[in-house]
Amino acid sequence: MARALVAALVFDILEEDEIEQKKKKKRQRKTWVKEWRSRRPVFSHISLLKELEQSSPADYKNFLRMDPSVYKELLEKVTPYIEKQNTLMRDAISPDERLSVTLRYLATGESYESLKFQSYISTASLSNIIIETFEALIKVLKDFISLPKSEEEWKTIASEFYELWNFPNCLGAVDGKHVNITKPPHSGAYYFNY
Template structure:
């Protein structure tokens, strides 16, 4: 974050974090409150360590960070916004078609475990199968590496595939209550298919949510489909990678109660979308890069880190016959009218 962006953000949140001076002492300024919070989010340093740089007591820092994060979420509330109309959803689909050659795609979905300290008297409630305590960040992103949904707080013990059904957005997908556009004709084709979200095998495939073909003994058509879906779905993995690389607090075990950790993580998500539009927030070296000539993928720098705990599939999940039919139709499209010139090179 450059100084210009910091001043812009300070101007936005200052009214909510400014405190009155008292006869006993001067209040900590909004500038110091925001800069201390941003340093905590960027480094993940303990409050005990931050006190030497900020000259603020650890106890006060604990209050300031949470209050400032709440202010960031409130003031940047429009930075993450679920589309409210068919037109807004179609704009997202246009992005996936233009950038990632996947028509009728409304977003990429995935989740990440955020490590937290064991809450008192919680038993195994937050203890996940990866053998640490966590809450889950469930996200849906657009083609431009931006969150359109960020839900945080489901306890880590919930099975990875079941997390999405604990979120309001996930319930809306499976219950078909989102204002999604109706089926439309694919480019250069007479196929009419519904709009879908793309996910991996941790999720149950139904209607508006599709995932790769499982297994290794796949036909060429199925392998092509998995590659094309992977190109679109990798966006959400890369967003997590950017988030963890930029916000060091997510590389640590957050030493706060789950409710406060939830505020911390949400603030990071809102800041990511806010900063995404700023030139100083560069991350091209962090994300996966694809060579269309050779079909090879140069993995982003974030993949070399060991602290990105994305959701995994523990077992195969039943899919509806309708969802399988939709996936098959997309697969046929991707080897015919919707083929791209380099997809066979990728499979060699």
């Protein structure tokens, strides 16, 4: 009986030791938020926008491709659709940050990976934020967006682009977007952007 008791104690000790080792092996998260991202309120592009609005309105317009008054009006319209609740774990990304990073994405065509350093928002969050903000913009601006309704209207637009600009099969253009091309040979500075 003493042997059985000793064996049971040894078994208990070994079982507890095995459980402890499994707990240690379990992968632990290194950090909840990268340290540099936790300083978003101080260093993000929102601080830059506030500074530009006060000191350099032309640079503000260049950064977002719109005047501060137009931006504020747009922010007011989309806020109900893109505003999120703060939680005990973290503060939500503000509608201001969400809209401005989306507009910056549209203005520059930068990748999410590049935008994360300006906005201090993770790439995964940016991908969700930008899509959600696009959807909100479509909702609030639907009365300002019009598309041709018939195939004939599309063909008319394409033929006008071809006649005016010698650009076949084009259905629209956006001003202010630069596209990298290889310049034709012997074109001099004609294709150089100053």
